Amino acid sequence: MDMSLESLSKEELIALINKEKQSYSEVRIAELEDENAYLKSQLAMYKRMQFGQKRERFEGDPAQIALPFETPVDQIAAQEEILKEKISYVRSRPNHKGRAALPSHLPVEEIEIYPAGDLSAMVCIGKEVTEELDYEPARFLIKRYIRYKYAAKNGEGVKIGHLPERVIDKGIPSAGLLASILTDKYQDHLPLYRQKQRFAREDIQIASSTLEGWTKEALIKLxxxxxxxxxxxxxxxxxxxxxxxxxxxxxxxxxxxxxxxxxxxxxxxxxxxxxxxxxxxxxxxxxxxxxxxxxxxxxxxxxxxxxxxxxxxxxxLACWAHARREFERALDNDKTRSQKALSMIQQLYAVERKASQQMLDPVKIKELRLTESLPVLNELGKWIFEQIKSTLPKSQIGKAMQYSYNRWDALSAYLHDGNLLIDNNQIxxxxxxxxxxxxxxxxxxxxxxxxxxxxxxxxxxxxxxxxxxxxxxxxxxxxxxxxxxxxxxxxxxxxxxxxxxxxxxx
CATH class of the missing domain: 3.30.420 (Nucleotidyltransferase; domain 5)
Incomplete structure (x- = not known):
């Protein structure tokens, strides 16, 4: 190698060095362009996650001026006129299209309303019935079990009424109260300290430690x-x-x-x-x-x-919902190929909707999938196999293709049985x-x-x-x-x- 370099003239040696520099520069530029494309796709994804899915977040503007403490008199008068018109409009309820039927299983409290004044010279010719759905806050009460004791006249024994089974032995909460506390906490997501505040509004003082103890004992029963x-x-x-x-x-x-x-x-x-x-x-x-x-x-x-x-x-079995999300994230990176993949995935879900709408049994679902879903899967799999060869692995579209490619057998396994689901959405x-x-x-x-x-x-x-x-x-x-x-x-x-x-x- 050294011999060949020594045999070169000065001009040839300079030309060779420049050629090597240009080749290196082209490779480095290509690497930087790939990295830049990847970083742009990541930035677009994070922007979509930040501003598209979490719109409730609000960051205050440091340049925002302070709010006024008093409203001008003329604005108050104008607002009163607006409210007057709005209330009149709400009362009249123009173009009212009716209301939903009230539940038939609820108890009914009837309230009779007669016209004012002397009705002795008038005859009732009918009545109009208006219904509304009402609500009363939960009612607390004390259950007092009074068990009577009886002794045999000959003095040979004593009998007493049997006390019903209690959730917490010698405790004061009933099964209904404990069920309410647990349902509020774990179903309606109301922490115990908020429940304590609700008890306090009814003038029932219960310590936090007591509520925690009741919750623990009730759960242990399960x-x-x-x-x-x-x-x-x-x-x-x-x-x-x-x-x-x-x-x-x-x-x-x-x-x-x-x-x-x-x-x-x-x-x-x-x-x-x-x-x-x-x-x-x-x-x-x-x-x-x-x-x-x-x-x-x-x-x-x-x-x-x-x-x-x-x-x-x-x-x-893999989950097509997760595979679909990967291609959705790649929309900003490679819209054309992402949309093509999403379109074929959409066809797979259309088959599932068809099976659901027709209420097919598992045998018929399997037949439908083999007829309509299998060709789509074959086309999508072949397309991914061809495209992944010319796709940058670190790009978002490359990651999406690689996710499906690595799990292709698991993504296709739901075809084995009509009882199987296309995704994990239910869990x-x-x-x-x-x-x-x-x-x-x-x-x-x-x-x-x-x-x-x-x-x-x-x-x-x-x-x-x-x-x-x-x-x-x-x-x-x-x-x-x-x-x-x-x-x-x-x-x-x-x-x-x-x-x-x-x-x-x-």
């Missing part, structure tokens, strides 16, 4: 039913799984919260949901539930699930209540408290799936769980509530 639910869900042949974070006060770091996780398992075939608290998001978090699982397992692309999905007794819906509650109470007091909350989240999620009133179910369960035969404990599942109630009333 442990046998929850343990049975854990046992049953492990036997399901088709599970969807997801996880969501929860902050816990117990932490090894002083002044910090521990980041725990709710692992959520959903059985789509019978609408059963299980929340399982674990202090970690690592593989140990899912081991308890999935180490012996056999059947169809549907998840997102998290590596822990992929490990379980590779077991020989498991068929791993994500079960997590919404948790997300709302988390915004209100922020954290769990301990790892044990987080697991107790997992129990009630499980049962309330099942109530929602089966259109069961959570308060009615919980009150009935708290009343009966201590006395029910262990062989019949599944009768207390929310999905069995209406059936058991009907048999009881017969």
């Amino acid at each position: 442990e046998p039913l929850y343990e049975q639910l854990v046992f049953d869900i492990k036997t399901k042949g088709y599970l969807q799984v997801d996880e969501s974070p929860i902050k816990v006060l117990e932490s090894e770091k002083k002044g910090a919260c521990h980041q725990g996780y709710y692992w959520v398992y959903h059985s789509p075939l019978d609408g059963v949901v299980l929340f399982d608290y674990q202090p970690t998001r690592g593989s140990a978090g899912a081991k308890t539930m999935l180490e012996s699982f056999k059947g169809y397992l549907q998840t997102d692309g998290y590596a822990v699930y992929e490990k379980h999905g590779k077991r020989k007794d498991v068929t791993h 994500e819906n079960s997590l919404r209540g948790l997300a709302l509650g988390r915004k209100n109470y922020l954290f769990a007091g301990s790892h044990d408290a987080a697991q107790r909350a997992a129990m009630i989240y499980s049962f309330f999620a099942i109530c929602k799936k089966h259109n069961i009133n959570p308060y009615n179910w919980l009150k009935n369960t708290l009343l009966n769980i201590s006395t029910i035969n262990h062989k019949n404990i599944t009768d207390l599942y929310p999905q069995n509530f209406n059936k058991v109630q009907q048999l009881t009333n017969m």
